[in-house]
Amino acid sequence: MENNLITNWDSFLAPYEQAVEELKIKLKGIRKQYREVNSHAPIEFITGRIKTKESILEKAEIRGIALDRLEEDIEDIAGIRIMCQFVEDIHEVVRLLRARNDLHIIIERDYITHKKESGYRSYHLVIEYPVQRIGGEKIVMCEVQIRTLAMNFWATIEHTLNYKYQGEYPQVLHDRLIRAAEAAFLLDTEMSEIREEIMEANYFFSDKKKNVN
Ligand code: 0O2
Structure with a gap:
């Protein structure tokens, strides 16, 4: 990595930004293909982001990562x-x-079978x-998190609370978060049980939408 990294964050981050944009398009392409054949799409929606300079530096400092090893x-x-929508879809996407x-794929971490202590799944x-840059190909790493809507709901709320408490939750809140994680797990389990019904309903809605358009 160049020595000018710290003064040139835009060019450092550009390949990562390109990777996120390209991957979002490709993943939306997968969803579209399922919908074209009127089949249940294992992907509901996709988001992507680049870590900010501040967040990269903070992580590097906490983990003792040298600036030339980012x-x-x-x-x-x-x-x-x-x-x-369903846990089964996660495995299909994988x-x-x-x-x-x-x-x-260089690393797989299954926090569904092995949930984190926090309750995170x-x-x-x-x-x-690989992204194609004008200077040639550059291979960048990207973390892909695959979750159900229920897992995402829990993680989003917990992430927001974490900003306030920095992981040091009061006991009552900690207990509530653990219970909420269990409730999200139960919701996923129930939804899997009635998956066939829900998928039929999805087809019905997509057919109806086609008739309207
Ligand atoms: P942000 O803002 O989402 O980018 P390790 O801690 O070493 O076991 P590591 O390297 O942190 O593992 O990677 P891990 O745990 O596989 O993935 C880290 C990311 O997963 C986090 O990114 C979160 O997005 C998410 N995550 C992991 N654990 C939790 C959790 O308990 N609650 C929530 N809400 N999200 C979690 P960042 O960089 O922490 O944050």
């Missing part, structure tokens, strides 16, 4: 989040990503993704 040691400078030849992949 590219190698910070896996989530580029981040993609894929939201799914299968689809494993089969692609435009990216390479999600399936994480760290991928290497």
